[in-house]
Amino acid sequence: MSLAGIVFGVGFFISTQAQLSGYQELFIETILGTDGAIRIEDRIQDANVFVAASTTKNTSTNFFITDKNNRRFVEGIEHPDNVIEAISELENFEAASPVIKGSIQLQSPLRKDNGQVYGIMVDEHIAVSALEDQIQLGSIEDFRGAPTGIIMGHKMAARLDVTVGDSIIIRAVDQQRRYRITAIFETGVSDIDKTRVFMHLSAARSLLKKPHGVSFIQVSIYDRDHAMVDAEAIERVAKHFSAPWQEREKSWMQLFKTLQISAAITVSTIIIISGLGMFSTLFMIVMDKTREIAILRSMGYTRNDISNIFLWQGVIVLICGTILGCGMGYLITFAISYLPMPLSGIFATEYFVVNSTAWHYVQAVIAAIIIVMIACFAPSRKAGKLVPGDVIRGTAA
Amino acid sequence: MSEIDVGGQKEVALECRELHKHLGEGETQVHVLRGVNLKLYRGEVSAIVGPSGCGKSTLLYLLGLLDLQDSGSILIQGEEVPPNNDGEHTRIRGENIGFVFQFHFLLPEFSAAENVMLPMRKLGRLSPKEMKSRAHALLNEVGLGDKTHRLPSQLSGGEQQRVAIARSLANTPGVLLADEPTGNLDVKNSLMVFESLTRLAKEKGQAVLIVTHNPDLAEKCDRILRMQDGQFI
Ligand SMILES: Nc1ncnc2c1ncn2[C@@H]1O[C@H](COP(=O)(O)OP(=O)(O)OP(=O)(O)O)[C@@H](O)[C@H]1O
Ligand SMILES: [Mg+2]
Numbered sequence: 001m002s003l004a005g006i007v008f009g010v011g012f013f014i015s016t017q018a019q020l021s022g023y024q025e026l027f028i029e030t031i032l033g034t035d036g037a038i039r040i041e042d043r044i045q046d047a048n049v050f051v052a053a054s055t056t057k058n059t060s061t062n063f064f065i066t067d068k069n070n071r072r073f074v075e076g077i078e079h080p081d082n083v084i085e086a087i088s089e090l091e092n093f094e095a096a097s098p099v100i101k102g103s104i105q106l107q108s109p110l111r112k113d114n115g116q117v118y119g120i121m122v123d124e125h126i127a128v129s130a131l132e133d134q135i136q137l138g139s140i141e142d143f144r145g146a147p148t149g150i151i152m153g154h155k156m157a158a159r160l161d162v163t164v165g166d167s168i169i170i171r172a173v174d175q176q177r178r179y180r181i182t183a184i185f186e187t188g189v190s191d192i193d194k195t196r197v198f199m200h201l202s203a204a205r206s207l208l209k210k211p212h213g214v215s216f217i218q219v220s221i222y223d224r225d226h227a228m229v230d231a232e233a234i235e236r237v238a239k240h241f242s243a244p245w246q247e248r249e250k251s252w253m254q255l256f257k258t259l260q261i262s263a264a265i266t267v268s269t270i271i272i273i274s275g276l277g278m279f280s281t282l283f284m285i286v287m288d289k290t291r292e293i294a295i296l297r298s299m300g301y302t303r304n305d306i307s308n309i310f311l312w313q314g315v316i317v318l319i320c321g322t323i324l325g326c327g328m329g330y331l332i333t334f335a336i337s338y339l340p341m342p343l344s345g346i347f348a349t350e351y352f353v354v355n356s357t358a359w360h361y362v363q364a365v366i367a368a369i370i371i372v373m374i375a376c377f378a379p380s381r382k383a384g385k386l387v388p389g390d391v392i393r394g395t396a397a
Numbered sequence: 398m399s400e401i402d403v404g405g406q407k408e409v410a411l412e413c414r415e416l417h418k419h420l421g422e423g424e425t426q427v428h429v430l431r432g433v434n435l436k437l438y439r440g441e442v443s444a445i446v447g448p449s450g451c452g453k454s455t456l457l458y459l460l461g462l463l464d465l466q467d468s469g470s471i472l473i474q475g476e477e478v479p480p481n482n483d484g485e486h487t488r489i490r491g492e493n494i495g496f497v498f499q500f501h502f503l504l505p506e507f508s509a510a511e512n513v514m515l516p517m518r519k520l521g522r523l524s525p526k527e528m529k530s531r532a533h534a535l536l537n538e539v540g541l542g543d544k545t546h547r548l549p550s551q552l553s554g555g556e557q558q559r560v561a562i563a564r565s566l567a568n569t570p571g572v573l574l575a576d577e578p579t580g581n582l583d584v585k586n587s588l589m590v591f592e593s594l595t596r597l598a599k600e601k602g603q604a605v606l607i608v609t610h611n612p613d614l615a616e617k618c619d620r621i622l623r624m625q626d627g628q629f630i
Contacts, residue, residue: 291500291502292502292504294463294502295496295502295504296504296515297463297487297490298461298463298490298494298496299490299491299496299515299516299519299564300487300488300490300491300492300516300519300520300568301487301491301519302483302484302487303483303487305519387463387464388458388463388464389458389459389463389464390464392458392463392498392502393454393455393458393464
């Protein structure tokens with residue numbers, strides 16, 4: 001009974017953790033595929049270059065933004081090439097793509113919609129995102145060859161009731177132009193699919209009237225877990241505010257962490273309950289075997305010898321339980337990954353996503369070990385502490 | 398307070414001085430042993446007789462270090478046993494003391510031979526092979542040479558008790574303590590068990606102490622100790 005509990009507990013532990021971390025993994029993949037590992041944005045306002053910055057004459061307006069550390073920022077990146085050159089020295093640096101961003105209004109024959117335009121350089125942007133794989137209709141090649149081509153999110157396309165090949169009017173600042181839809185993408189993140197429109201950097205420059213500089217630089221790196229450190233290094237080297245994905249999606253990452261912990265606790269209660277079962281079973285065995293214990297003690301078996309006999313019972317249950325439990329966890333995880341589970345919103349998937357790591361198995365086994373050992377400890381000690389004289393007096397009087 | 402001391406130059410195997418023991422708690426507390434003095438000699442069989450409830454078993458458990466006395470001391474082979482030292486008591490039990498109880502206390506999961514081997518295994522002085530042959534020899538001596546592989550449940554009461562005797566002798570203890578070893582047996586079996594016990598003890602020079610209600614058996618012992626109200630008389 002207790003064995004079954006431990007098997008199920010360990011099995012469920014592993015499979016729930018695998019699912020949660022599967023979704024987390026997918027989420028991270030989605031983030032990296034859309035907004036990239038690190039985004040370099042506003043320039044940090046340095047006292048020395050303050051004058052230079054504010055006197056740069058261009059049509060875009062420079063705002064001073066103050067963050068919570070009381071650092072001041074100048075919106076945008078004036079010299080993206082310098083920044084990219086500086087950060088490409090970083091060991092973990094993979095690729096960078098300068099982007100101009102702006103608000104737009106879209107007008108199809110039937111409807112109007114608001115959106116965000118991203119002016120990109122095709123090859124650079126493909127290198128820092130999964131844009132190429134996200135294309136649903138049309139192709140990147142069509143976009144590359146069309147100066148007035150755009151790539152539109154599939155939700156937006158659906159709302160505007162347009163498709164590849166259609167042309168559409170986009171308004172920004174105080175002008176409007178006609179563009180042709182060359183491709184439609186789907187990221188799975190509905191916010192992006194609803195609002196984002198890609199066009200060529202030069203086209204965006206003229207539409208938004210931003211002849212110099214870019215809004216941000218999207219950076220991809222080799223080791224995504226190193227992003228925090230790299231972002232700090234970028235701030236230091238390039239003097240621009242930069243946000244690693246962990247920080248941008250902090251609340252989501254915390255949600256995943258919380259879910260994982262709460263699932264671990266919930267599932268651990270299965271193990272705890274079987275631990276309680278073991279505790280009482282073992283206590284009953286000890287009570288049942290007092291004579292045998294007394295006689296072994298009378299032969300010279302020590303308290304520890306006796307305790308160990310009972311601890312061994314626990315260890316045997318534990319070993320069988322964790323081995324079977326790990327096997328079961330593996331099977332459940334495997335089976336779940338074939339369950340259909342269409343989902344989109346913060347990410348898109350058709351099946352349950354699982355991601356098992358050895359760490360989940362280790363955690364489950366550790367939880368089982370701790371609980372079983374606690375459950376066995378008291379009965380075993382009790383067995384060792386029996387006074388043989390009392391037991392024998394009680395039975396042979 | 399009585400001191401019983403027979404025999405001249407014989408070697409003392411176990412001695413106790415002024416043993417006191419209370420049992421129970423509070424109102425129901427009983428002063429079971431009221432100053433017991435005793436010497437057991439090697440190669441001698443002593444019997445304790447006395448009315449039920451006078452404290453015979455209690456004394457035996459104290460002598461066998463299965464329980465703790467309230468006061469008084471116990472000396473084994475001339476050395477005082479440190480009171481309240483479970484580890485030491487356990488060691489002495491394993492090396493120097495053999496027990497036979499009214500009930501056989503064989504472990505039901507093990508065969509006769511394995512039961513006899515249990516004390517040897519703990520002591521760890523013999524190789525598994527030696528243990529096995531010694532267990533067979535001991536069972537042979539109590540007349541069970543052909544039943545070594547049987548489980549306790551497949552043996553009669555007298556046979557079970559003889560296995561228990563073989564087990565108590567496993568580590569050649571200096572002192573053998575038996576609490577009504579024949580209590581559950583008929584006359585014929587009682588005699589057989591008693592004979593095995595005393596013969597083996599005599600051959601190996603052990604000190605034997607038997608608690609018994611059987612006057613015939615007591616008569617056969619070298620010495621009879623009469624007990625009443627927690628004292629020897
Ligand atoms: N747990 C206990 N609490 C209080 N008194 C007890 C307890 N156990 C035993 N006694 C008392 O201690 C006394 C001695 O018991 P003991 O078993 O030593 O007697 P005994 O001489 O072996 O008797 P018997 O011949 O019947 O076996 C008895 O009077 C008994 O009632
Ligand atoms: Mg008794």
